[in-house]
Amino acid sequence: MEKGQYVKDITSATAVRGLFVVSAAAQGQTSNGSPYWRLTLSDASGSLEAKIWHPLSVDYSSIDTGCIVQVEGAAALYRDQLQITVKKLRILSPADSVDVDPAALLPVSPYNLDDMLNSFERLVTEEFQHKPWRRLALALFRDETLRESFRICPAAKNVHHAYMGGLLEHTLSVFRLCQRIADLYPELDRQTLLAGALFHDIGKIREFSGGIGNDYTDEGRLLGHMYLGIELLAPHLAASGLEEELQRHLKHLVLSHHGEAEFGAVRPPHTAEALALHYADNLDAKMSQCSGLFENIAAEGQSWTPWQPTLGRHMHRGMRTPEATVEKTHSKAVRGECLSLLKA
Numbered sequence: 001m002e003k004g005q006y007v008k009d010i011t012s013a014t015a016v017r018g019l020f021v022v023s024a025a026a027q028g029q030t031s032n033g034s035p036y037w038r039l040t041l042s043d044a045s046g047s048l049e050a051k052i053w054h055p056l057s058v059d060y061s062s063i064d065t066g067c068i069v070q071v072e073g074a075a076a077l078y079r080d081q082l083q084i085t086v087k088k089l090r091i092l093s094p095a096d097s098v099d100v101d102p103a104a105l106l107p108v109s110p111y112n113l114d115d116m117l118n119s120f121e122r123l124v125t126e127e128f129q130h131k132p133w134r135r136l137a138l139a140l141f142r143d144e145t146l147r148e149s150f151r152i153c154p155a156a157k158n159v160h161h162a163y164m165g166g167l168l169e170h171t172l173s174v175f176r177l178c179q180r181i182a183d184l185y186p187e188l189d190r191q192t193l194l195a196g197a198l199f200h201d202i203g204k205i206r207e208f209s210g211g212i213g214n215d216y217t218d219e220g221r222l223l224g225h226m227y228l229g230i231e232l233l234a235p236h237l238a239a240s241g242l243e244e245e246l247q248r249h250l251k252h253l254v255l256s257h258h259g260e261a262e263f264g265a266v267r268p269p270h271t272a273e274a275l276a277l278h279y280a281d282n283l284d285a286k287m288s289q290c291s292g293l294f295e296n297i298a299a300e301g302q303s304w305t306p307w308q309p310t311l312g313r314h315m316h317r318g319m320r321t322p323e324a325t326v327e328k329t330h331s332k333a334v335r336g337e338c339l340s341l342l343k344a
Contacts, residue, residue: 001019001099003019003101004017004018005017005018006043007041007042007047008045008046010048011075012077015073015074015075016075016084017072018071019043019070019105020042020043020068020071020105021066021067021069021105021106021212022040022041022065022066023214023215024038024039025037025038025039025040025063035057036051037051037052037060037086039052039086041071042105042107044105045107046292046296048075048084049082049084050071050083050085051083051084051085053085053086056086060091066211067092068100068105068212069091070089072088073086073088079306079307080306105212106163106211106212108163109161109163109168109169111169113152113164113165113168117141120141120175121141124138124141127179127191128191128194128195131241132240132241132242133192133195135240135242136195137195137198139236139239140198150202151165152168153165153166153205153208153210154167154208154210155201155204157208157214157215160284160288162214167201167204170285170288171200174280174284177197177280178194178196178276178277182194187272188273189273192253192273193277195253197277199229199253199254200229200254201225201229201281202254203225203228203229203232204225206225206228207224208220224264226257229254230254252271253271253277256268256269256274256278257269257278257281258281259278286311289308289310293315294315303317303318305317
């Protein structure tokens with residue numbers, strides 16, 4: 001079955017026809033009491049909000065998250081956000097869904113997953129010199145079930161790294177940021193900080209279902225990834241031989257990495273390592289979000305994003321410094337340094 005349009009190719013005032021995954025579905029009522037459906041339609045290139053207005057909305061008693069739908073409609077801007085008004089919608093049966101290429105509907109990290117995983121394992125082997133830390137860290141890579149789940153799990157349902165391999169990509173980035181932070185601030189306990197970076201989001205492999213209809217699991221909604229991460233680590237900590245105080249510090253890093261209670265932290269960061277991890281995690285999440293936003297508006301020739309509720313602002317894609325100018329300025333600086341040395 002042909003995919004049709006991709007989300008990334010849909011622009012304002014265009015007709016829409018294609019196959020999409022319903023990644024969110026909720027019913028609502030207009031101000032005059034008419035029922036409607038609010039959907040999030042996704043594919044490998046991104047996601048868009050869609051509305052099914054009355055009277056078409058009453059034709060659907062239920063629309064399940066994760067189902068594949070064939071949609072016809074029109075795209076338009078509403079409050080600066082692109083939105084699809086659905087004119088026809090067919091929910092594919094399981095038999096019809098078999099004929100759909102999953103790669104067309106499932107977003108995946110732009111980086112090779114096996115390369116990232118192997119690179120990460122090498123970094124872990126190099127960094128952890130304390131044997132209990134190394135034993136604990138390598139348990140993630142030596143347990144085949146954990147390793148595969150870590151390789152393919154998304155890091156979120158939306159906003160940042162919300163695609164296959166997103167958790168691996170995000171965790172590797174946070175680990176590398178923490179390496180740089182530990183280089184700059186040698187008073188930090190490097191190995192504890194890096195262990196926190198490695199395991200801070202490990203509970204997400206149980207928080208999210210993954211797959212085409214990626215959504216929160218029951219335990220993900222009820223407990224959250226921080227608690228699940230501590231629970232998942234428990235048997236590996238017990239077998240690691242790691243000192244009790246270091247175990248407690250690692251648990252604190254996991255439970256505090258969101259920074260504040262309003263953002264989901266169980267406790268605020270109480271150690272320098274916990275603060276460092278929080279800021280590294282937040283920085284990578286925000287940079288990933290900006291990257292996705294700027295990619296979307298670049299295709300439309302825009303420099304400002306629509307309002308971003310999670311950031312509380314519009315974001316601006318500024319002009320990049322021309323490469324030739326950078327090289328020229330750098331060359332002048334180098335020549336100036338050389339002349340200073342010759343005159344000395």
